[in-house]
Amino acid sequence: MQKTSSRALRKFEKSLPIALLRSREATTRLFKPFIDSHDLTMPQWRVLRALADADALDAKTLAERCVILPPSLTRIFRGLTQRGLIEQVECNDARRHMVRLTERGRAMFEDVVQESEPSYSKLAEAFGQERLDTLLDLLNDLRDTVQTMSDAPQQNTETRRVAGRR
Numbered sequence: 001m002q003k004t005s006s007r008a009l010r011k012f013e014k015s016l017p018i019a020l021l022r023s024r025e026a027t028t029r030l031f032k033p034f035i036d037s038h039d040l041t042m043p044q045w046r047v048l049r050a051l052a053d054a055d056a057l058d059a060k061t062l063a064e065r066c067v068i069l070p071p072s073l074t075r076i077f078r079g080l081t082q083r084g085l086i087e088q089v090e091c092n093d094a095r096r097h098m099v100r101l102t103e104r105g106r107a108m109f110e111d112v113v114q115e116s117e118p119s120y121s122k123l124a125e126a127f128g129q130e131r132l133d134t135l136l137d138l139l140n141d142l143r144d145t146v147q148t149m150s151d152a153p154q155q156n157t158e159t160r161r162v163a164g165r166r
Contacts, residue, residue, distance in 0.1 A: 030123065034116040038108055043068050044076055045112070048085065048101065052109045056089045056100035080105070 012018060035045045046066040051057060063073050077099060080086040085105035089098040124132050
């Protein structure tokens with residue numbers, strides 16, 4: 001198998017994972033103070049944010065939507081429940097753990113949104129609302145494309161290791 005020369009690699013500044021990480025860090029810094037002021041972690045906020053768009057969600061759906069591993073989600077549920085921000089919902093399927101926002105949780109969500117909305121509006125104005133909408137669409141398309149690629153069986157047999165060969 002031919003080894004790729006480091007010269008053939010794209011420049012560090014053009015690395016997609018690095019660009020995505022830098023953008024994530026920059027936008028997180030913009031909104032984190034509003035989340036911190038309510039004594040929330042970013043993962044807790046993601047759960048509240050996801051639940052604000054739904055009546056109730058199960059743990060599996062929340063883990064996928066919020067990009068949180070199930071063991072971490074269990075701890076997040078515990079903390080948010082103790083604070084009275086979420087509550088468990090009865091479900092016919094005992095295997096599913098369903099939760100929803102409480103009135104207190106919805107009020108906190110609304111507070112954070114009201115506090116952060118001016119920053120979001122400034123971002124949309126500075127970057128351009130149309131460009132921001134396009135970026136969000138493109139990021140979702142990129143995610144779907146990568147997931148489709150990951151789900152497809154690997155067809156490149158050259159990259160498979162052959163017994164006794166490295």
